[in-house]
Structures are given as structure tokens and as C-alpha cells.
Amino acid sequence: MEASQTAVNGAASATASQLLVDRSHRETIGQQFVENPRMTCRNVDVYYGDKRAINNVTLDIGSNEVIAMIGPSGCGKSTFLRCLNRMNDYIDICRVEGEIRLDGQNIYSGEVDVVPLRAMIGMVFQKPNPFPKSIYDNIAYGPKIHGLVATKSETDEVVETSLKKAGLWEEVKDRLDQPGTGLSGGQQQRLCIARTIAVNPEVILMDEPCSALDPIATSVIEDLIDELREQYTIAIVTHSMQQASRVSQRTAYFHLGDLIEVGTTDQIFTRPGHQLTEDYITGRFG
Ligand SMILES: Nc1ncnc2c1ncn2[C@@H]1O[C@H](COP(=O)(O)OP(=O)(O)O)[C@@H](O)[C@H]1O
Numbered sequence: 192m193e194a195s196q197t198a199v200n201g202a203a204s205a206t207a208s209q210l211l212v213d214r215s216h217r218e219t220i221g222q223q224f225v226e227n228p229r230m231t232c233r234n235v236d237v238y239y240g241d242k243r244a245i246n247n248v249t250l251d252i253g254s255n256e257v258i259a260m261i262g263p264s265g266c267g268k269s270t271f272l273r274c275l276n277r278m279n280d281y282i283d284i285c286r287v288e289g290e291i292r293l294d295g296q297n298i299y300s301g302e303v304d305v306v307p308l309r310a311m312i313g314m315v316f317q318k319p320n321p322f323p324k325s326i327y328d329n330i331a332y333g334p335k336i337h338g339l340v341a342t343k344s345e346t347d348e349v350v351e352t353s354l355k356k357a358g359l360w361e362e363v364k365d366r367l368d369q370p371g372t373g374l375s376g377g378q379q380q381r382l383c384i385a386r387t388i389a390v391n392p393e394v395i396l397m398d399e400p401c402s403a404l405d406p407i408a409t410s411v412i413e414d415l416i417d418e419l420r421e422q423y424t425i426a427i428v429t430h431s432m433q434q435a436s437r438v439s440q441r442t443a444y445f446h447l448g449d450l451i452e453v454g455t456t457d458q459i460f461t462r463p464g465h466q467l468t469e470d471y472i473t474g475r476f477g
């Protein structure tokens with residue numbers, strides 16, 4: 192990362208840490224705003240202690256779109272994604288400033304209970320992390336604790352529907368009582384997606400959901416993301432530009448905590464408007 196900072200700032204003699212301290216925030220270019228936003232982020236700053244990891248990010252996330260977040264390692268993609276469902280609350284030294292709303296409601300307001308919030312804005316992680324429970328219980332657990340199901344038959348139905356939506360039902364319907372951890376990596380990740388879906392989310396956040404998977408399992412998940420878009424809004428962090436161009440309609444390019452550029456995925460990859468975006472997508476650094 193240090194090499195790219197130096198190259199990008201065109202100051203070969205400065206150290207990376209000087210650059211982090213000295214340079215000011217870069218203005219975002221492109222289409223930060225959409226007509227029907229599901230989430231709105233305004234002037235979001237994120238600090239770890241006194242180090243600022245996200246600088247004044249303003250961005251809408253549209254309804255039923257897949258937005259990809261790309262950029263060099265350490266640029267703040269995961270940090271920003273975690274702001275969207277207050278996952279950063281778990282990190283003691285982390286402080287989020289600015290405003291983030293879901294359907295107009297400020298998710299950082301004191302009245303918001305983060306447990307239902309994280310059901311509404313679910314998250315899928317890099318490494319599939321099924322609970323050490325049966326396939327059935329992996330899905331049933333959330334709806335039970337959120338009070339979405341009252342009877343066994345309701346629970347059965349949510350389990351089946353969620354597994355179907357995640358494209359896993361046919362593969363597991365005859366072994367629902369077996370441990371979720373016994374599935375293949377790709378199946379485990381679809382199980383985690385099914386678990387997220389089971390609690391009726393509006394938005395699904397995915398942080399490099401395929402980075403631990405082989406190409407075949409990756410392509411199954413990518414097809415699934417495309418189907419899920421009809422019902423959900425999806426924000427996906429990916430280090431794969433091919434993946435961003437395959438699954439997303441909009442792409443946001445981050446660099447050293449700044450949102451440099453956002454636009455349609457087609458525009459970002461064919462006609463980037465910012466030199467830093469161009470350098471990244473053409474593989475000059477990152
Ligand atoms: N828990 C943490 N504590 C302190 N610093 C962190 C923490 N998580 C991330 N950072 C720092 O914030 C910056 C952005 O990191 P991250 O969001 O993980 O980037 P990306 O996902 O783009 O690789 C990096 O400088 C990283 O070292």
C-alpha cells in the first residue's frame with residue numbers, strides 16, 4: 192500500500208505516513224446520488240483512535256441495485272461497509288461521524304436497536320461462518336430470536352424459502368439435520384446468505400464473499416447475487432474487478448479513505464473520470 196500511496200500522490204520522497212497526515216480530502220466525482228435511495232450516507236468520517244480511515248464520504252445506495260466497492264487494500268472498503276449496519280460499534284476505538292439513513296431513518300440515532308437493525312441490514316463475511324449447528328438450525332435461529340416465527344410449520348417454511356432463495360435447497364433438503372460446517376465452502380457461504388435472508392433484510396452487505404471460494408462456487412454466488420437484486424439492495428466489497436463488473440450496476444472507487452469516484456459500473460470500467468480510478472482499473476497499482 193505504501194508504494195501506491197507514493198506513486199499516486201506523485202511525491203516519491205514523502206513517506207506514506209506524511210501523506211496520510213498532510214493531504215486533504217479529495218472531492219468525489221460522479222453520481223453519488225440516485226433517485227430512489229434505500230440508504231443515504233452524508234459526510235461520513237470514520238476514525239480508529241485519532242487515525243481517520245474514511246474521509247467525508249457522501250453516497251446514496253439505490254433500491255434493488257448492487258453497488259460494488261473497490262479500491263486498493265487498506266483504502267477503507269470494509270470500514271465503510273461496516274458503518275452501514277453499525278458493525279463498527281464492536282470496535283472500541285472506532286468512531287463514526289456524519290449521517291447514515293435507511294429509508295430516511297438515521298441508523299445511528301439513540302432510539303435504534305442494533306439487533307433488529309442488523310437483521311434489516313444483514314452482512315455476509317469473507318469467510319463463511321455458519322453456526323456450529325445443523326443446517327436447519329442455522330436458518331431457524333434468526334427468525335426465532337427475532338420473533339418472526341411462532342410454530343414449527345412456520346419455521347419449516349422460512350427454512351425452506353430461505354434455502355431456496357439462496358439456491359441451496361436442492362443440495363441440502365435431505366440432510367437438514369446435519370451440521371452446517373460439513374458443507375463445502377461455497378455451500379457454507381450460500382447457507383450464510385440464506386441465514387441473512389431468513390430475517391427479512393432490506394439490504395445485504397457482502398465483504399469479499401467469494402475470496403475464500405473456488406471459481407465454480409464463486410460463479411454460483413455471483414449468479415445468486417444477480418437474482419437477489421430483485422428483492423434486496425446489495426453492497427458488495429470485492430478485490431476482483433471482474434467480479435465488480437459481473438455483478439454490480441454501480442461501482443464506487445475508494446482510495447486512502449476517500450471516495451474518489453462513483454458511477455455506473457460500465458462507465459467506471461470503460462470511461463473512468465478520475466486519474467486514480469483509471470490507474471487502479473488498468474492495474475497500474477492496487
Ligand atoms: N480494527 C481496526 N483498528 C484500527 N485500524 C483499523 C481497523 N480496521 C481497519 N483499520 C485501518 O483502517 C484502514 C482501512 O482498513 P479496511 O477498512 O480494512 O480497508 P480495506 O477493506 O479496503 O482493505 C486501514 O488503514 C486499516 O489499517
Ligand SMILES: [Mg+2]
Pocket residue numbers: 268269270428
Ligand atoms: Mg477489507
